[in-house]
Amino acid sequence: MNKLFVPLAVVAAAMFVYAPFMILAAPYESTMGLVQKIFYFHAPIGMTMFMSAFVCGIGSAIFLFTRRPGADRVAVAAAELTAILGIIVLVTGPLWARKAWGVWWEWDARLTSSLVLWLIFEAYLLLRRYGGPGSDRLAAGVAIFGMANVPFVYWSVNVWRTMHPKTSVVPTLLPGMRGPFWFCFLAFTIFYVLTLHLRTRLEKRRAELEAVYLATEE
Amino acid sequence: MTFVRAVWLITRKDLLIEARSKEILLTTLFFSVSCVLVFAFGFVREGRAVENAAAGILWIAIAFSGTLALGRAFERERQSETLRALMIAPIPRPALYLGKLLGIVLLLAAVEAIVVPLVSLMFQAPLFAYPWLTVGLLATGTIGFAAVGTMFAAMLVRARSRDVLLPVLLYPITIPVIIAGVRGTAALLQAEVDLPMARLWLSMLVFFDVVFVTLALWTFEPVMTE
Numbered sequence: 001m002n003k004l005f006v007p008l009a010v011v012a013a014a015m016f017v018y019a020p021f022m023i024l025a026a027p028y029e030s031t032m033g034l035v036q037k038i039f040y041f042h043a044p045i046g047m048t049m050f051m052s053a054f055v056c057g058i059g060s061a062i063f064l065f066t067r068r069p070g071a072d073r074v075a076v077a078a079a080e081l082t083a084i085l086g087i088i089v090l091v092t093g094p095l096w097a098r099k100a101w102g103v104w105w106e107w108d109a110r111l112t113s114s115l116v117l118w119l120i121f122e123a124y125l126l127l128r129r130y131g132g133p134g135s136d137r138l139a140a141g142v143a144i145f146g147m148a149n150v151p152f153v154y155w156s157v158n159v160w161r162t163m164h165p166k167t168s169v170v171p172t173l174l175p176g177m178r179g180p181f182w183f184c185f186l187a188f189t190i191f192y193v194l195t196l197h198l199r200t201r202l203e204k205r206r207a208e209l210e211a212v213y214l215a216t217e218e
Numbered sequence: 219m220t221f222v223r224a225v226w227l228i229t230r231k232d233l234l235i236e237a238r239s240k241e242i243l244l245t246t247l248f249f250s251v252s253c254v255l256v257f258a259f260g261f262v263r264e265g266r267a268v269e270n271a272a273a274g275i276l277w278i279a280i281a282f283s284g285t286l287a288l289g290r291a292f293e294r295e296r297q298s299e300t301l302r303a304l305m306i307a308p309i310p311r312p313a314l315y316l317g318k319l320l321g322i323v324l325l326l327a328a329v330e331a332i333v334v335p336l337v338s339l340m341f342q343a344p345l346f347a348y349p350w351l352t353v354g355l356l357a358t359g360t361i362g363f364a365a366v367g368t369m370f371a372a373m374l375v376r377a378r379s380r381d382v383l384l385p386v387l388l389y390p391i392t393i394p395v396i397i398a399g400v401r402g403t404a405a406l407l408q409a410e411v412d413l414p415m416a417r418l419w420l421s422m423l424v425f426f427d428v429v430f431v432t433l434a435l436w437t438f439e440p441v442m443t444e
Contacts, residue, residue, distance in 0.1 A: 132378035
């Protein structure tokens with residue numbers, strides 16, 4: 001990963017530079033017009049966020065059962081990224097909804113489950129920050145519960161009410177729209193992997209520094 | 219000692235303490251009644267409750283008083299480090315979890331036995347028109363809420379700011395329980411009773427209970443081991 005970091009960073013940067021041109025060239029959606037363009041960033045970030053939640057959950061499970069500190073570092077990095085990506089999704093979503101549906105917020109399945117997922121990972125970070133010693137294991141428990149909770153939230157809110165464009169919207173996109181969508185998704189995925197790597201490394205350095213401090217005190 | 223016996227001994231200990239002091243039972247009960255009352259002021263217009271408010275009020279009262287009961291039940295274990303004593307005891311950790319869970323569920327059942335008829339009376343909600351479905355929704359909902367709650371309350375015993383962290387962690391995870399409970403109960407209370415809908419929510423709650431009790435039994439040991 002360390003060797004791949006710079007080339008991947010260059011690729012991601014180039015993709016983000018090119019993405020606006022691609023989005024501009026994509027055909028206009030017939031009913032929503034210009035505002036639909038937010039979709040090319042909103043949906044890939046949403047997908048990356050859900051992916052990140054699963055990375056955190058799996059990392060936490062590995063940490064809990066093997067006590068490998070590396071897994072915990074990945075989990076905390078993924079949790080922070082989930083929270084940040086969640087904020088982006090929850091800001092771009094209402095912006096789009098205001099134009100497309102005429103309201104800022106709708107209690108629909110996708111929106112509500114994103115909000116709930118974001119809340120769970122905020123709770124995870126709060127626990128790590130304010131829980132005191134040993135909160136890494138407790139937080140790992142929360143992340144596993146949170147991950148298992150995703151399908152339940154999604155299903156229950158879905159039965160409760162639904163309005164968001166269905167998941168089936170992606171395969172039915174116009175050919176001109178599909179390209180930019182997957183391009184942006186790939187760009188965000190690479191960006192996600194890079195940030196996750198950086199954040200994990202920071203956590204590792206922090207642990208090493210802590211160990212050095214402890215060693216010098218003794 | 220067999221697993222079942224260990225579970226029963228833990229539950230019996232909690233129930234015995236409760237039977238003697240009645241501390242959690244009485245405080246939780248009055249808290250939930252006050253909760254219903256506060257919501258009544260929010261949702262009653264011109265002497266009548268807003269349509270479908272009863273189901274929501276009932277479940278919010280259960281969730282709030284459940285959080286309070288969970289916090290108190292484990293605060294009691296924290297004083298004089300009795301939780302540590304239980305952890306040292308030569309019983310399987312999952313038995314400890316199940317024992318505490320059973321104690322909380324029975325306690326909440328006692329509270330619900332008062333609050334549910336009260337809501338039914340005060341909001342003219344025919345909660346007992348389909349007694350089995352109502353009881354099924356309440357039982358599975360309470361077990362689901364308590365299954366996650368017992369796990370989190372137990373692990374937060376050692377954490378700082380545990381009072382505020384418990385609801386912060388518990389509510390987002392138990393949102394499916396609240397939705398299923400409220401919608402399932404509302405399906406029974408609306409003018410045109412929707413039995414298939416109530417059964418659908420009931421089966422989802424059963425599924426939730428199975429998944430989360432299993433998950434808690436599986437993760438309780440590594441989370442609680444120091």
